[in-house]
Amino acid sequence: MRYDIITAGAADFAAAIPGLAQVLAASVANGAAVGFIPPLDLDAAAAFWHGQEGAVRSGEKQILLAVTQTGRIIGTVTLALAPQVNGTHRAEIAKMLVHPDARRQGVAASLLKRAEEVARSKGRRLLVLDTREGDDAERLYARLGWQSCGTIPDYALNGDGSSHTTHVMYRQLPAAPAGLTIEPASPDAQDAIPLIDALSADLAARFGSDGRGGLAGWDAVADRSLFALARLDGVPVGCGAVRPWEDGEVAEIKRMYAVPGSTGVGAAILSFLEDGARRLGYRRLLLETRWANDRAVSFYRRHGYRLVPNYGSYQGRAESACFGKIL
Numbered sequence: 001m002r003y004d005i006i007t008a009g010a011a012d013f014a015a016a017i018p019g020l021a022q023v024l025a026a027s028v029a030n031g032a033a034v035g036f037i038p039p040l041d042l043d044a045a046a047a048f049w050h051g052q053e054g055a056v057r058s059g060e061k062q063i064l065l066a067v068t069q070t071g072r073i074i075g076t077v078t079l080a081l082a083p084q085v086n087g088t089h090r091a092e093i094a095k096m097l098v099h100p101d102a103r104r105q106g107v108a109a110s111l112l113k114r115a116e117e118v119a120r121s122k123g124r125r126l127l128v129l130d131t132r133e134g135d136d137a138e139r140l141y142a143r144l145g146w147q148s149c150g151t152i153p154d155y156a157l158n159g160d161g162s163s164h165t166t167h168v169m170y171r172q173l174p175a176a177p178a179g180l181t182i183e184p185a186s187p188d189a190q191d192a193i194p195l196i197d198a199l200s201a202d203l204a205a206r207f208g209s210d211g212r213g214g215l216a217g218w219d220a221v222a223d224r225s226l227f228a229l230a231r232l233d234g235v236p237v238g239c240g241a242v243r244p245w246e247d248g249e250v251a252e253i254k255r256m257y258a259v260p261g262s263t264g265v266g267a268a269i270l271s272f273l274e275d276g277a278r279r280l281g282y283r284r285l286l287l288e289t290r291w292a293n294d295r296a297v298s299f300y301r302r303h304g305y306r307l308v309p310n311y312g313s314y315q316g317r318a319e320s321a322c323f324g325k326i327l
């Protein structure tokens with residue numbers, strides 16, 4: 001399933017309300033603890049979203065939508081920027097919802113990652129939320145690096161009059177280097193070429209193979225691929241690519257490079273590529289590096305990649321270290 005993540009602007013939020021109402025009503029009917037007690041009909045769900053229009057217009061709430069190619073809204077998350085003068089670095093995650101028939105495909109993870117990017121772009125570096133203890137969402141947040149503050153008993157009511165415990169969580173966003181931008185680009189872009197050459201020279205000198213094959217035949221797979229170029233104050237400082245691997249749901253990371261001496265560039269590129277891969281409909285990423293490249297091995301491990309059996313042409317090559325990550 002391919003979908004885009006967009007931030008609903010003040011002008012198009014009203015048009016999104018019927019779709020958002022569907023997601024909210026279906027989630028509540030399915031048992032979600034998101035501020036309502038079932039049954040919640042479509043009109044009441046739409047009324048809730050209408051109530052958000054002012055905050056969307058003022059910018060206090062950034063409402064993100066996961067939208068399929070046919071225009072169907074399958075998920076949403078709200079980033080509520082703290083309005084307090086001493087809270088301008090903080091935001092709350094709310095109404096994290098994926099329609100029951102679109103779950104377990106990485107949509108929520110994708111929405112949350114984008115919400116983090118939006119938060120950062122708004123100068124917010126601390127995110128907070130609460131979620132019902134034991135829900136699927138609790139695992140999702142933990143997997144994405146959220147920390148637990150503990151639980152509050154008797155926090156909210158259930159449909160049958162009983163109550164449930166909530167789990168309070170926070171996430172401190174890793175700082176992205178100031179002035180860093182990452183954008184999709186063509187591997188043939190004028191300012192990408194020197195970077196790719198530098199990477200190839202570095203790999204050839206250290207490991208005897210320059211890895212240039214990573215972009216071979218790019219045009220044929222370009223519509224299911226992504227090449228990302230990182231610039232610091234406009235100057236290229238790193239790149240990376242994802243391209244399809246055999247099965248339609250698996251992509252391969254290629255040509256990851258951050259110029260020597262840069263910090264945070266590789267992590268930012270990797271996060272950009274993972275997010276892009278999710279939106280292209282991939283569910284798993286694979287990559288190969290060399291065991292001798294210990295910086296790369298620890299980098300991928302740090303970012304949640306796990307060792308997998310050598311795949312494709314890397315089978316039987318003891319010098320190759322292959323890693324995978326479920327998105």
Ligand SMILES: CC(C)(COP(=O)(O)OP(=O)(O)OC[C@H]1O[C@@H](n2cnc3c(N)ncnc32)[C@H](O)[C@@H]1OP(=O)(O)O)[C@@H](O)C(=O)NCCC(=O)NCCS
Binds near residue numbers: 033095098129135
């Ligand atoms: C919580 C919620 C938002 C998660 O949405 P989602 O899109 O299913 O989330 P993801 O797909 O990113 O992750 C869910 C699970 O699917 C798994 N998954 C993701 N992509 C997958 C794939 N391609 N194949 C198999 N499993 C996959 C994830 O590993 C995760 O597994 P886990 O639950 O065992 O940890 C959704 O269940 C929901 O809307 N719940 C009701 C509302 C709610 O409770 N919101 C939270 C309020 S705080």
